[in-house]
Amino acid sequence: MKCPYCGFTQDRVIDSRESKEADSIRRRRECERCTKRFTTYERIDEIPYMVVKKDGRREKFERQKVLSGLLHACEKRPVSAGTLERLVDETESYLTESPERERTTSEIGELLMNRLKALDTVAYIRFASVYRDFKDVREFKEELEQLLTREQPGRKARAAAHTSPPAEKA
Structure with missing residues (x-):
């Protein structure tokens, strides 16, 4: 969550409360850089994919x-x-x-x-x-x-490996 005052992305939640209708959560947050407080709301994403x-x-x-x-x-x-x-x-x-x-x-x-x-x-x-x-x-x-x-290139390489004559010992 970006701070609306300074844009910093690190904050901490100070307080969380459910709304009266129980369809969202209100959160009070404090920015870890500028220490200003702001409120966010969390809602269920109801638009289906x-x-x-x-x-x-x-x-x-x-x-x-x-x-x-x-x-x-x-x-x-x-x-x-x-x-x-x-x-x-x-x-x-x-x-x-x-x-x-x-x-x-x-x-x-x-x-x-x-x-x-x-x-x-x-x-x-x-x-x-x-x-x-x-x-x-x-x-x-x-x-x-x-x-x-x-698949042919892999098959040809495997087939060549299996059909090549054994190396002669010196």
Whole structure:
């Protein structure tokens, strides 16, 4: 909290009281630099974080909905529930730390897909197939081919390491 008199950011709370309606907390503070006192009010943030859908509709962000989608994508895959929980935490932090109250589903979906791609490629493909709404097998195949070409350099290096002839002893 910045002091309204000198702009210093360090203060101490002298007194806290709940309002009569119990919808805010009044705090008396004292600046540690200039020692002047000022009052602040704490209120519950009631404006929800919104998600703008592809068709323009706006919905309240629902943590459980995101987790459910991830659970479906990771079904029978070696991805722990704790890992998925952290992924949802990151997504929620992305929303709450943003200066805007609204984020598009494409921003959120891309964030999740990038994280899933690093965790498990099968879960990533499952999630992407629903999120990107592949219209036919061709679109699905293109996504798989892009994924495979990104992995190729690492695979070639590993394959070369395994197939090279053993070094001769001198």
